[in-house]
Amino acid sequence: MSREPYNHALIEEKWRDFWRERGFFKAKIHDTSRKFYYLNMFPYPSGKLHAGHGRNYILGDAIVRFLLMRGWNVLNPMGWDAFGLPAENAAIEQGVHPRDWTWQNIREFKRQFRAWGVEYDWDREIATCEPDYYKWTQWLFLKLYEKGLAYRAKGKVNWCPHCEVVLANEQVIGGRCWRCNSPVEKRELEQWYFKITAYAERLLRDLEKLDWPEHVKKMQENWIGRSEGAEVVFRAEAGQEIRVFTTRPDTLWGATFLVLAPEHPLVAELTAAERRAEVKAYQEATDRLTEVERTSTEKEKTGVFLGTYAINPVNGERIPIWIADYVLPGYGTGAIMGVPAHDERDFLFALKFGLPVIPVIAHPEGKAKAYVPAGSFPQELPRALASAGFSPREENGALFLEFSQEETDRVTDVLKEHLSSRGWAAVVGKGWQIVFAKETLNIGSVAEERKALIELQNRDPRFTSKRTVAEILWDVPFLRDLLFHAGFGTMVNSGPLSGTPGEEAFSQTVEWLSQKGFGKKTVSYKLRDWLISRQRYWGAPIPMIHCPRCGIVPVPEKDLPVRLPEVKRIGKLGLADIPEFISTTCPRCGGPARRDTDTMDTFVDSSWYYLRYISPKDDARPFDPELVNQWLPVDLYVGGVEHAILHLLYSRFITKFLYDLGLLSFDEPFKRLFTQGMVTYPAYWCPTHHWIPPKEVVEGNRCPKCGAELVVSVVAMSKSKKNVVSPDELIAQYGADTERLYTLFMGPPEKEIEWSEEGVRGCFRFLHRFWNLALSIIERAASAAGEPDPQNFGPKEWEIWGKLHATIKKVTEEFEGRLALNTAVAAIMELVNAVSEYLEDPKADAQLLRRALRDTILLLSPFTPFICEELWQRLGEGKAILETPWPAYDPKALEGGEVEIPVQINGKVRARLRVPRSLAKDQKALEELVLQSPAVREKLGEMKVVKVIAIPEKLVSLVAK
């Protein structure tokens, strides 16, 4: 039988404009009774879309189509994050205006959306580069300025030498530029900041309210980086107060030096005259380091002694002040106390520079060790230890002993008694003791440490080169694991707080410190203020004016927007290159003044765009507060994880700010977040010709130009690596429906996954089969009037009927729940397979067939809207799919038919019985049935059933002997 073949090109072109023309995707903005705000992260329009982008937009389109059929009034807008460097770079290179370049790309994106069948409410389209949008970005800046949350400050900033632009901390990934991956440098510049740190606590606390993926919340939590500790004031001998932040105030008695960041403002003052040159040289060397170099943990510790001292308030200890680049200027107070016994970095620093180590926390596991070097003891010592109940190990003439901390005094007593007159021993665990004949020295202060060192040097000439007791002990591998630890444990050598157990150490010390006025409990955050100035043309100008008389003056709201000047060519300096832009008059005094020449970080543009969609054309205000408060927060926000910190943190901050202004009634913008995974594809690298498109690769993974063997890596699709799959080609060959179906079928949408051409063909084949099935059913049963009647069903019909309803249930639940649409597609495929098989039966129930097809078309329509709309029309349903309610499942349909019940005997499946579902639901009856079953009896043989576990509708498990 020859049948009309599936012609995707024809079908898709036929329906491409249908949904838009019928207005199905236009939100009814004033009717919020059944509102649903669905939002995809808006794209940066760079070039063309590739198949990887589909993960985001096709998923969104499917969800929205589902929601529409469920009767939601869906707001589903789209816009353009249209400011940014690539446009400007393209402009500089090709001489086109960034706006033209951007809008050309936008047209391309829109063409591709249409080809995909991805629809939006285009009446709400926004572009952040247009004055009617950035006017309000500037307004936002002014509001922040008014509230003291936008400020200008001089300081070391992150500078990308490649992009020639400053970066916010969030835009530095592992010390490199987020955009171009160049190592980031430091520059001293005066820049604008937003005070996001004022919201640190709320940004952290409110994460709890969000229905977001746990790992995204965790990333934000880590980024905000709250830690509780104490600020302690040390006083320099010259009188200056040095504030130090520590999370371990309980180790305060072990501080043997202070370290300031090289950038610390007190450094100059605290430097002794004779050390000025060295200190200055070190500061300059630090400045030259890139972020990667400075923060590499592999790097050996460096630092310089300032030549002056401070006093530890808790014990009066006089300790040297150093600077070192491992102390960062922006965190805590930019100064730390060095507690080498209980902080790994401080320990390495002390070991390198010969600074004493004083243990003040007993080893948490209660372990202790003793070491007696060769020649330090007579033969009776091992015997004496043995008779005291210890079991020392003797090796190469030295003695090694492990014991528990409570036994420390007994051990030192025995050692003291039996050491030879010039011998010594070390006991570590509950602090450190150096034992000599007749004397035990506890290392509990710097003075004691010095004394012990001298005594040791007196006894062993090899120690004269050692600067600290720690160095001597570190040379004994046996002792190493107890010389340094960062755990909580009983405080020792800590004056009045000695003996405080680990669990209370922190709180007791903090209380004691504040009583004494030495310090107080504080909270520190890793989060820094958001640096928003960018030295570029293609962004929203910062609406500020620098007046020689009045200082910094904001542009009055009525003068907004501060427009980007229209220029033919853009210079490398951006706005600073354009004198006409710079010169202006001061709004306060009317005198000549200069405009700020920086533009804002594009993340400012995108930090509020979800509000603008509600009233995109309002030129009197940024958004309509009443409508915004009804539509927001966004019900479901879908985008890539790469924004887990950047965009999502900034948006939360801005929302909270606008909430505080009283303009919003909600303080979190995105109620639920879903992050889709990236799509990967092999990328081929030739050492001479760089990235080679996969299609051009010659057999045997060789370069088409030079034949060299290529390096293959499977990475996220990107234009720069030339490993993109083009939707245009896919659509030409297989159709948009096939691409959509495969995109949603290839795996769980949140996971990263590799694109597979074979997988695409599988989906193409499925659509063929579905097409053929549908035409057969239409031929046979299109006119079958009325609904199927379960009264007339045989077992086959029940099976189809049950499967149909189970599929409806499954697909509905996936859309409404975890969005694992891959499993929804699989379920629909199963249904189609089952119906195909049923269709073989010439006596198949026509009403049932028709109903099954009808519902299958509806279920599949969010995934493959073109073919479904076509078949829907051919089936003769009057309305469009999007005007038709989503099918509902009937719980009763799930209860008919038969189920297969496996029977386990002693844990192994030994038989399977087909049981009517009604019977299988009844535990007693099921039990009975199984025990009567000949198949089961045969398997049981001689065995006796001891126990029966019958789980209705699932299985029966027999225990037999």
Added chain:
RNA sequence: GCGAAGGUGGCGGAACUGGUAGACGCGCUGGACUUAGGAUCCAGUGGCGAUGAGCCGUGCGGGUUCGAGUCCCGCCCUUCGCACCA
């Protein structure tokens, strides 16, 4: 190093609160139709057994249970994020 997620066929991946492991798709094998097919359709496909019965199988080792991919304890490995943050 810290934090999180995850290890299931040749591959992508299914398996809800412990209840038939491997759904669905790819690939592969055989067949049909064809001048031909990398097109389409049909059948088979975790491993070991001869087609049987059966045995073994969800990273490894233990445990709980009638029953464990799923729960508990101890390891190994992978991926991602953070990482000199005091």
